[in-house]
């Protein structure tokens with residue numbers, strides 16, 4: 251099995267993404283997690299660029315890493331500086347890392363129009379910078395910035411830059427598709443030339459501007475590259491970097507490469523690691539993300555669910571557990587009876603044959619009205635209980651009212667009253683909230699807590715509103731999805747109405763029914 255080295259630049263190129271801002275603590279947390287996962291190299295910042303990156307290199311020395319080697323990133327020397335006096339090169343040495351990665355120009359356009367120096371002079375920057383770092387006992391990786399564009403513009407010169415880096419002693423030469431515009435066929439063609447000319451280890455660093463970064467990285471590997479650079483979840487400058495979360499399982503599971511410490515067993519952590527990084531970076535996970543996304547193994551079409559039940563291979567490219575993900579069955583108007591049965595099975599519910607058709611009919615009818623059960627398992631479970639006659643009413647709502655909007659000089663609030671019945675007892679409560687739904691939530695929980703103290707610990711964690719027919723203006727139908735939490739357990743319910751308060755109320759009440767049913771069980 252051929253070895254491919256995984257080089258992560260989430261903490262350098264990833265931080266160049268528009269919405270990614272990581273604190274020093276975040277950076278350390280990500281570095282530790284990626285090391286545990288088994289990534290070979292962690293490029294962790296540009297020490298000459300800012301004090302946070304410099305501090306990182308100080309702090310990471312105190313951490314006992316299991317596997318990863320830390321790389322400091324920077325550029326070749328500036329044309330106006332001698333290499334031994336260049337502040338960027340000096341900062342790279344001060345970072346005191348085993349690996350230093352420097353990028354240099356390999357596109358004549360950049361040399362002429364950005365550096366305003368001769369092509370020969372640029373070769374000197376490349377040679378002297380690598381040579382100097384090598385003489386300081388660094389493992390040096392040379393990123394040939396814009397290599398593929400450079401090759402298409404002036405192949406002789408682009409190859410000359412690589413030859414110079416090789417002569418200077420670079421330990422690996424990384425070909426960068428910096429503008430991210432290449433297509434796999436272009437990478438294949440250019441790689442076939444480079445591999446004949448360059449004997450040093452070759453790496454690939456692809457950006458995603460033509461949405462081909464993963465494919466381009468794989469092409470490069472198939473053509474002979476042994477190092478793949480990328481980021482977790484594909485974060486990076488502009489449209490991002492090659493997504494290691496896709497590249498790693500493609501290399502290991504599809505192409506049979508050896509990614510060192512990322513064994514088949516470790517690969518089972520992939521979904522968790524991907525989500526961990528989203529969380530630390532304060533980004534919403536991409537549900538559609540291949541391999542690790544919430545929807546990556548979610549089956550919605552009835553035909554799919556029916557077949558997956560017979561053999562998961564029919565609609566799954568791998569077993570989701572290989573990357574720590576799981577199969578999900580969605581309930582919607584696209585469902586057949588297989589969806590209903592599978593979903594019920596997943597939720598641990600038993601449905602007698604006689605109830606399947608009425609349940610399917612009801613789901614389709616409700617979805618037509620605007621309900622959506624895909625994101626509201628708790629509402630689906632309550633529906634099953636109601637249709638199969640297994641629902642126990644733990645409370646009845648007698649009435650509810652959003653009564654007044656109160657504005658004082660200092661603040662404003664909304665009052666709501668809820669009258670409910672538990673057994674023979676009635677309770678009337680008032681809630682004050684920032685808005686009508688907040689006031690209703692408070693009043694409802696206050697009333698229920700009298701009979702069911704657990705309700706005090708139930709917290710609303712998310713509230714989503716979607717207008718279903720915006721052309722109807724203020725009379726439009728609204729779908730509300732709420733998420734609640736109790737002791738770390740989370741569930742979602744849905745409500746639909748042309749009155750946003752009514753839709754929210756349905757979802758709130760169902761959520762309370764749901765948790766009381768679960769707690770009792």
Ligand SMILES: CC(=O)SCCNC(=O)CCNC(=O)[C@H](O)C(C)(C)COP(=O)(O)OP(=O)(O)OC[C@H]1O[C@@H](n2cnc3c(N)ncnc32)[C@H](O)[C@@H]1OP(=O)(O)O
Pocket residue numbers: 266296298299300325326327328329353354355364365395428487
């Ligand atoms: C392809 C990549 O993604 S490379 C990584 C890009 N990442 C970043 O730029 C993030 C961190 N960058 C920074 O903090 C700053 O840009 C710094 C500290 C590096 C430089 O800041 P400044 O000295 O103020 O320069 P500024 O950012 O305006 O311009 C970049 C300079 O680097 C030079 N430069 C660009 N690439 C290279 C290179 N490979 N080797 C040497 N110099 C280079 C440019 O020519 C320019 O210098 P000039 O104005 O004399 O022509």
Ligand SMILES: CC(=O)C(=O)O
Pocket residue numbers: 263353393394395396426427428429455457
């Ligand atoms: C080095 C780098 O980040 C690039 O060329 O895209």
